[in-house]
Amino acid sequence: MSLVKIAGLHKHFGSNHVLKGIDLEIAEGEVVAIIGRSGSGKSTLLRTINGLESIDDGEIVVDGATLHAGDKDLRPLRLKVGMVFQQFNLFPHLTAGENVMLAPTVVKKTPRAEAMEIARKMMAKVGLAEKFDSYPDQLSGGQQQRVAIARALAMNPRVLLCDEITSALDPELVNEVLSVVKQLAAEGMTLVMVTHEMRFAREVGDKLVFMYQGRVHEAGPPRELFANPQTEELASFVGSIN
Amino acid sequence: MFTQFSTWDIVRNLLEGGKWTLALTLIAFVLGGIAGLLVLFARIAGSRLLQTASKAYIEVFQGTPLLMQLFIVFFGLSLAGVDVSPWVAAAIGLTLFTSAYLAEIWRGCVESVSKGQWEASASLAMRYTEQMRYVILPQALRIAIPPTVGFSVQVVKGTAVASIIGFAELTKTGSMLANATFQPFMVFGFVALGYFFLCYPLSLYAKHLERKFHVAR
Numbered sequence A: 001m002s003l004v005k006i007a008g009l010h011k012h013f014g015s016n017h018v019l020k021g022i023d024l025e026i027a028e029g030e031v032v033a034i035i036g037r038s039g040s041g042k043s044t045l046l047r048t049i050n051g052l053e054s055i056d057d058g059e060i061v062v063d064g065a066t067l068h069a070g071d072k073d074l075r076p077l078r079l080k081v082g083m084v085f086q087q088f089n090l091f092p093h094l095t096a097g098e099n100v101m102l103a104p105t106v107v108k109k110t111p112r113a114e115a116m117e118i119a120r121k122m123m124a125k126v127g128l129a130e131k132f133d134s135y136p137d138q139l140s141g142g143q144q145q146r147v148a149i150a151r152a153l154a155m156n157p158r159v160l161l162c163d164e165i166t167s168a169l170d171p172e173l174v175n176e177v178l179s180v181v182k183q184l185a186a187e188g189m190t191l192v193m194v195t196h197e198m199r200f201a202r203e204v205g206d207k208l209v210f211m212y213q214g215r216v217h218e219a220g221p222p223r224e225l226f227a228n229p230q231t232e233e234l235a236s237f238v239g240s241i242n
Numbered sequence B: 001m002f003t004q005f006s007t008w009d010i011v012r013n014l015l016e017g018g019k020w021t022l023a024l025t026l027i028a029f030v031l032g033g034i035a036g037l038l039v040l041f042a043r044i045a046g047s048r049l050l051q052t053a054s055k056a057y058i059e060v061f062q063g064t065p066l067l068m069q070l071f072i073v074f075f076g077l078s079l080a081g082v083d084v085s086p087w088v089a090a091a092i093g094l095t096l097f098t099s100a101y102l103a104e105i106w107r108g109c110v111e112s113v114s115k116g117q118w119e120a121s122a123s124l125a126m127r128y129t130e131q132m133r134y135v136i137l138p139q140a141l142r143i144a145i146p147p148t149v150g151f152s153v154q155v156v157k158g159t160a161v162a163s164i165i166g167f168a169e170l171t172k173t174g175s176m177l178a179n180a181t182f183q184p185f186m187v188f189g190f191v192a193l194g195y196f197f198l199c200y201p202l203s204l205y206a207k208h209l210e211r212k213f214h215v216a217r
């Protein structure tokens, strides 16, 4: 049984047909890396999986929570799916610890003391236990992104979506974020990440998905796909970044 | 009967009028702020009807002179058989005016909170009201302080129109004194100075806040 099941997914922005029938299954504990050119629909796909975008056709099921075209209540999906953004999007008026505590207390009504405990645990997990009381603007980009990961994890999601989470970082800060992701993967977290870090995708990914013009053009084990692309488009994409 | 006015008499009377200018400003600002908050929530609400109604409200008050608004409140209410004093009419008129402008200023502040903040909080499964309460409004509030203080200067100056319906605030007191003393230049000089002393600290403070929040973000 797959944890995430996407079937016949279509999405339009006005007349722009962005996702043209996506089928994708993700097993529990699987690490999926999504690659593809800018504009191929990678972010849109990720955003539909936690209900940030509505869908026009098809179905998304995450651990029993379903989303169909026209559904208004997106919360069941969002409760199962965490998301980390390229631009961190920490809440600047709250400390790192408060960022992590907010959703558990507000959404899940977790008692403050318990939420604090969860937050401390998550901050420790991303290696920032000592930054609990710092404000986002006192942290480096890499540290902010790790807080964003901790914030998503505090809601105990079944799947974590990462949309180019190292793209906004200075090169020397990329690794501290990737190593947190690697550790999550090792702990069995189900991860779906859009990434430009091909080496990382090859090392950590269980499955590679190549998107091209709103479709899953090729998918399979990363090593095989990189070594032996079946389509010209993937071959040229891999060629263009190496 | 002819009374001699000393300079001190003039200043003393003007201070009395200035007190009413200050009182009118405070009332308009506090009540206008409360009403403005309601208009703001209507303006950014999910309901189409509330949005349209609040937008119309804002545009009516921004699109007509304050003086006309005051006339309409003052004469309109007496036409409707409600006898209001100039004081009450001025307070109502300025409150309405202030609420429309503050609602619009604050809407800009709410909208200037980045889309990423909405998305991050949505991805954490927060509802609209929770996003507003815990993520958007606290940030909008900080952004709103400098322009809000800046707008208070407009309210202080706006109170001068209340003189036309006979409310004895600073300007009205000034014109009465000018008629009585035949020294309009000196009297209105003092009047202008009075407004300046009320407004200048406010605009300085607004500038200071703007700089402070600019550095903070």
Ligand SMILES: Nc1ncnc2c1ncn2[C@@H]1O[C@H](COP(=O)(O)OP(=O)(O)O)[C@@H](O)[C@H]1O
Pocket: A013, A016, A018, A036, A037, A038, A039, A040, A041, A042, A043, A044, A045
């Ligand atoms: N909110 C939006 N409104 C309109 N068009 C959008 C929106 N978001 C994305 N698009 C369009 O959808 C297409 C896919 O975008 P995106 O999913 O961001 O691609 P990628 O992440 O692969 O670069 C692009 O043509 C983009 O212009």
Ligand SMILES: [Mg+2]
Pocket: A042, A043, A044
């Ligand atoms: Mg993208």
